[in-house]
Amino acid sequence: MEGAKGPQGRRLPAARDAAEPSDLPDEAPLAGGLRVRLKDVAAHAGVSRATVSLVLRKSPLVKAETRAKVEEAMAGLGYVYNRSAANLRSGASRTVGLVLCEITTPNFAQLTAGIDEVLGTEGYMAFIGNAAEDAARQREVLVRMQEHGVDGLVVVASENTRADALEEGACARMPCVLAQRRVEGFPADYVGPDYGAGMELITEHLIGLGHRNIAFIGGVRRIAPLAERMAGFHRALRRHKLKSGAVVPCAVIDRSSGYTAARELLAKGDIPSAIVCYNDVVAFGVMLALDERGLVPGRDVAVVGCDDVDEAGLHRPALTTFTTDPRVVGREAARLLLRRIAHPDRPREEIIVPPRLVIRQSCGAANRPTGGAR
Amino acid sequence: MEGAKGPQGRRLPAARDAAEPSDLPDEAPLAGGLRVRLKDVAAHAGVSRATVSLVLRKSPLVKAETRAKVEEAMAGLGYVYNRSAANLRSGASRTVGLVLCEITTPNFAQLTAGIDEVLGTEGYMAFIGNAAEDAARQREVLVRMQEHGVDGLVVVASENTRADALEEGACARMPCVLAQRRVEGFPADYVGPDYGAGMELITEHLIGLGHRNIAFIGGVRRIAPLAERMAGFHRALRRHKLKSGAVVPCAVIDRSSGYTAARELLAKGDIPSAIVCYNDVVAFGVMLALDERGLVPGRDVAVVGCDDVDEAGLHRPALTTFTTDPRVVGREAARLLLRRIAHPDRPREEIIVPPRLVIRQSCGAANRPTGGAR
DNA sequence: CGCAGCATTTGGATCGATCTAAATTTTCGT
DNA sequence: ACGAAAATTTAGATCGATCCAAATGCTGCG
Numbered sequence: 001m002e003g004a005k006g007p008q009g010r011r012l013p014a015a016r017d018a019a020e021p022s023d024l025p026d027e028a029p030l031a032g033g034l035r036v037r038l039k040d041v042a043a044h045a046g047v048s049r050a051t052v053s054l055v056l057r058k059s060p061l062v063k064a065e066t067r068a069k070v071e072e073a074m075a076g077l078g079y080v081y082n083r084s085a086a087n088l089r090s091g092a093s094r095t096v097g098l099v100l101c102e103i104t105t106p107n108f109a110q111l112t113a114g115i116d117e118v119l120g121t122e123g124y125m126a127f128i129g130n131a132a133e134d135a136a137r138q139r140e141v142l143v144r145m146q147e148h149g150v151d152g153l154v155v156v157a158s159e160n161t162r163a164d165a166l167e168e169g170a171c172a173r174m175p176c177v178l179a180q181r182r183v184e185g186f187p188a189d190y191v192g193p194d195y196g197a198g199m200e201l202i203t204e205h206l207i208g209l210g211h212r213n214i215a216f217i218g219g220v221r222r223i224a225p226l227a228e229r230m231a232g233f234h235r236a237l238r239r240h241k242l243k244s245g246a247v248v249p250c251a252v253i254d255r256s257s258g259y260t261a262a263r264e265l266l267a268k269g270d271i272p273s274a275i276v277c278y279n280d281v282v283a284f285g286v287m288l289a290l291d292e293r294g295l296v297p298g299r300d301v302a303v304v305g306c307d308d309v310d311e312a313g314l315h316r317p318a319l320t321t322f323t324t325d326p327r328v329v330g331r332e333a334a335r336l337l338l339r340r341i342a343h344p345d346r347p348r349e350e351i352i353v354p355p356r357l358v359i360r361q362s363c364g365a366a367n368r369p370t371g372g373a374r
Numbered sequence: 375m376e377g378a379k380g381p382q383g384r385r386l387p388a389a390r391d392a393a394e395p396s397d398l399p400d401e402a403p404l405a406g407g408l409r410v411r412l413k414d415v416a417a418h419a420g421v422s423r424a425t426v427s428l429v430l431r432k433s434p435l436v437k438a439e440t441r442a443k444v445e446e447a448m449a450g451l452g453y454v455y456n457r458s459a460a461n462l463r464s465g466a467s468r469t470v471g472l473v474l475c476e477i478t479t480p481n482f483a484q485l486t487a488g489i490d491e492v493l494g495t496e497g498y499m500a501f502i503g504n505a506a507e508d509a510a511r512q513r514e515v516l517v518r519m520q521e522h523g524v525d526g527l528v529v530v531a532s533e534n535t536r537a538d539a540l541e542e543g544a545c546a547r548m549p550c551v552l553a554q555r556r557v558e559g560f561p562a563d564y565v566g567p568d569y570g571a572g573m574e575l576i577t578e579h580l581i582g583l584g585h586r587n588i589a590f591i592g593g594v595r596r597i598a599p600l601a602e603r604m605a606g607f608h609r610a611l612r613r614h615k616l617k618s619g620a621v622v623p624c625a626v627i628d629r630s631s632g633y634t635a636a637r638e639l640l641a642k643g644d645i646p647s648a649i650v651c652y653n654d655v656v657a658f659g660v661m662l663a664l665d666e667r668g669l670v671p672g673r674d675v676a677v678v679g680c681d682d683v684d685e686a687g688l689h690r691p692a693l694t695t696f697t698t699d700p701r702v703v704g705r706e707a708a709r710l711l712l713r714r715i716a717h718p719d720r721p722r723e724e725i726i727v728p729p730r731l732v733i734r735q736s737c738g739a740a741n742r743p744t745g746g747a748r
Numbered sequence: 749c750g751c752a753g754c755a756t757t758t759g760g761a762t763c764g765a766t767c768t769a770a771a772t773t774t775t776c777g778t
Numbered sequence: 779a780c781g782a783a784a785a786t787t788t789a790g791a792t793c794g795a796t797c798c799a800a801a802t803g804c805t806g807c808g
Contacts, residue, residue: 037764048788053766061786080544081521084467085764087458088793095522098502103487106480113477116504120511125518128472128502130490137494144499147455148469170454255688288688311685314629314662411794422758427796435756459794462763 036077045073056081087149096126096337097145099138101158101181103130105253106281106309107326108156111179114330115154122338124151131158135165142169150174152337155188157181159221175340179333180326182224189340191333191351193324195225195306198355199232202304202322203276205357207240209365211274211302215245217261217286218253218278226278229306233276245272253278258285266293273301274363280305280312280321287317287362302363308356318360328353410451419447430455461523470500470711471519473512475532475555477504479627480655480683481700482530485553488704489528496712498525505532509539516543524548526711529562531555533595549714553707554700556598563714565707565725567698569599569680572729573606576678576696577650579731581614583739585648585676589619591635591660592627592652600652603680607650619646627652632659640667647675648737654679654686654695661691661736676737682730692734699727 038056042049047066054062055070062070073079087093098115100108112128119126127148129141138158145153152175157166163185166172177189206214216233219226230247237244248265250257258277265272266289277283283305287297297303298317305312305321312319332351340346359365412430416423421444428436429444436444447453461467472489474482486502493500501522503515512532519527526549531540537559540546551563580588590607593600604621611618622639624631632651639646640663651657657679661671671677672691679686679695686693706725714720733739 035764039764049765050767050788050790051786054787057766063786066786080517082462082523082764083521084458084461084523085793086766088456088462088764088795089766091766091793093458095501103490104483106483109478109480109483112502113504113506116477116502120503120514123518125501125503125522127469127499128486128490129494129499130487132487140494143454144497147457148499149456149458255684259688284685285688288690291690310629311658314633314659316662316665409794413794423795424758424797425756428757431796437756440756456794459763460796462765462794463796465763465796 035082036079037082038079041070041073041077041079044077045070091149093149093151094122094124095148095150096124096334097129097142097148097150097153098126099129099131099141099145099153099155099157101131101138101156102133103128107180107307107324110326111156111330111333114327114332115334116330118331118334118338124338126154133158135160139165139169142166142171146170146174152176152341154179154333154337157183157223159223175337175344177333177337177340179329180225184224187348189336189349191329191336192225192353193326193329194352194355195228195324196232196235198306198322198324198357199229199276200236201232201355201357202306202320203233203236204239205320205359205365206274206276206302206304206363207236207242209274209302209363212242213245213272214242214274214276215265215270215272216247216276216278217265218248218250218258218282221253229278245274246270250278250282253282255281255285255288258282259288260285262286262289263292266290266295271295271301275301275303277303277305280307280309280319283319283321283362284311284315287315287319298362298364304363308358312358313360315362317362320358320360320363320365322355322357324355325353409456410453411456412453415444415447415451415453418451419444465523467523467525468496468498469522469524470498470708471503471516471522471524471527472500473503473505473515473519473527473529473531475505475512475530476507477502481554481681481698484700485530485704485707488701488706489708490704492705492708492712498712500528507532509534513539513543516540516545520544520548526550526715528553528707528711531557531597533597549711549718551707551711551714553703554599558598561722563710563723565703565710565727566599567700567703567727568729569602569698570606570609572680572696572698572731573603573650574610575606575729575731576680576694577607577610578613579694579733579739580648580650580676580678580737581610581616583648583676583737586616587619587646588616588648588650589639589644589646590621590650590652591639592622592624592632592656595627603652619648620644624652624656627656629655629659629662632656633662634659636660636663637666640664640669645669645675649675649677651677651679654681654683654693657693657695657736658685658689661689661693672736672738678737682732686732687734689736691736694732694734694737694739696729696731698729702727 038052039049042052051062052070055067096119116126127145131138131141135158153171154177156179161183163183166183166186177191180192182190246265248261250261275286277286283303287303290297290301295301305319308321308323312321336349336351412426413423416426425436426444429441470493489500501519505512505515509532527545528551529545530553535557537557540557540560551565554566556564620639622635624635649660651660657677661677664671664675669675679693682695682697686695710723710725
């Protein structure tokens with residue numbers, strides 16, 4: 001019933017129908033340049049299309065012998081699975097969208113790597129979309145992801161993202177895991193570090209070293225992680241009945257704004273004995289500013305960060321900080337998403353990755369003034 | 375002719391056929407939770423499916439009036455385009471694969487951002503795949519990308535990638551742009567920085583400052599960028615009839631291996647007057663090692679890098695280096711790929727992004743010992 | 749008025765897989 | 779050896795868009 005169509009049947013790859021009898025040399029991978037289809041594999045293996053389909057999906061229904069025959073045919077013909085076709089019929093694309101508030105944040109490379117790692121083992125593939133901290137672009141990206149029929153989403157929400165923005169973006173209508181940043185009022189699965197506990201831990205550490213005037217630098221953005229951090233910071237202070245030192249926001253979360261913020265603080269003559277920074281990158285900027293005023297971080301003023309980026313251990317002085325393990329967060333987010341895709345009705349889940357305090361020199365606690373690389 | 379099928383027709387979303395008469399309230403976005411199809415839009419707008427399809431693809435054939443009617447219907451029903459279906463028929467997925475040798479390299483976040491930026495404006499979406507510098511994983515990723523029917527690829531090849539590996543991976547059979555790393559013998563489009571010219575420029579700069587014993591640290595990997603850099607380095611030396619100082623490889627290209635390599639060099643008592651580093655990150659490690667031996671980078675030993683990462687300007691001493699503009703490379707790679715997709719037969723193209731020398735303190739040329747943030 | 753020529757719209761086949769229910773083969777107990 | 783149950787395979791409809799050729803509507807001109 002093949003190759004005997006109406007007056008149509010002409011396509012770009014010209015003589016498809018003519019070649020139909022399927023007499024291509026047995027071991028020719030991709031003979032004519034035409035894409036090999038499931039149908040071709042079936043013909044070559046002497047079974048039906050349905051059987052080949054079952055083999056592809058590793059169904060236990062097919063006899064081992066048949067499976068071998070089909071697999072041989074696939075290898076021989078150089079068959080490449082067409083997921084678009086499969087997707088159309090089955091509705092599952094084995095595709096996941098990764099929506100990042102800002103790709104270039106150092107954290108996110110690790111996060112992405114963790115996600116990719118897990119997805120890869122399951123044969124999933126991630127679309128990447130950068131919202132660049134912009135609500136409109138985030139929306140756009142979400143729409144495009146939907147068009148491509150992703151099975152689910154990992155979202156690191158942009159600044160100022162409200163729950164309704166995500167709902168509109170269809171995050172509510174499909175499996176969706178928020179990573180690193182919670183979105184108030186949007187009850188999706190969540191995976192993230194325990195910023196609060198980390199801040200509490202590291203502030204406790206400073207207090208234990210005798211610090212009483214502790215400032216906080218960094219973070220003006222309206223995102224959940226800042227609130228969580230401040231809460232942890234204040235919890236520790238409260239426990240010791242201490243008042244917070246100066247709190248200086250930053251315009252953006254990066255090295256140079258940490259630098260600027262610290263200069264501002266020091267210029268006022270208000271020199272705290274310790275500075276807790278929003279994250280490591282801000283801390284580097286802060287240390288730079290201290291340095292410029294002749295203050296040695298770790299001796300004159302303790303400085304601590306958050307994240308434990310690669311650089312932290314190699315900076316001089318090496319930075320005391322706590323881990324937020326973005327790679328682990330990525331892995332867990334991917335795993336959770338896959339679970340959610342498999343069981344859309346399971347109860348909401350939250351995975352909080354515990355912080356680990358990493359004591360180095362910048363807090364003044366370590367006694368080796370210089371040391372090896374990590 | 376609808377809703378009157380054989381004894382089949384039962385699907386997961388239960389009563390699809392029953393709801394077919396399409397009497398959903400005019401402005402109800404996503405009434406029953408069933409996905410709205412092109413067919414629904416057509417019915418709602420009172421035109422044929424073909425016409426709606428033309429509207430979707432912005433064809434100039436449809437009358438403005440009709441277009442408006444259709445667009446209204448789409449908005450009213452909350453229609454979401456299904457690219458899998460379109461892809462199956464048309465063969466174009468508006469999807470591109472981004473294969474990275476190692477996501478976590480700082481460069482690659484910028485590269486990815488640049489690519490995403492350009493693709494976004496054209497409605498394309500990128501799959502991301504991390505090869506983690508592993509040939510087998512790279513192969514796997516390439517296969518998966520093919521399965522998903524990408525229209526083209528941007529590849530930053532993993533270490534030791536041979537041309538035949540890419541050919542096998544189908545890069546030869548579809549639009550493919552190599553970025554940042556050339557692959558010998560694989561004549562695809564290429565976009566990358568001019569590592570050679572940059573190295574030449576910066577080495578010249580050191581020679582101009584009077585340096586005669588210039589070492590090179592970093593790079594053992596079998597990738598093209600190292601060869602290009604070494605060539606540039608040697609070109610400059612040759613022009614001034616100088617012999618190369620020590621050349622010390624690194625196990626990996628990162629801060630700590632730069633540190634280790636420099637320690638090794640210094641331990642031998644061979645103290646060069648200047649050190650050219652494989653890149654900025656290695657340079658930071660090298661400066662750390664110098665520091666440890668009481669040598670001040672920029673005063674006792676000049677140190678220069680390559681890339682001009684964000685950190686370079688904020689490090690103390692600020693690093694003299696040259697730009698490799700990964701974001702620009704990403705943008706150009708994406709543009710080139712789109713051009714290639716549109717015209718598969720156009721001649722091969724190479725885009726070389728010129729370097730810019732950034733003179734700061736670590737080479738000893740700048741006279742301000744400290745300075746503001748960039 | 750008739751008809752060529754253009755602008756617009758349309759029916760129906762099609763892409764390549766999956767799904768369902770039914771057909772076929774095999775296994776096994778008696 | 780027979781028939782029922784289990785194991786395996788299959789035909790044909792189907793997913794939701796695009797493509798093509800052909801149909802329709804409209805305009806203007808001789």
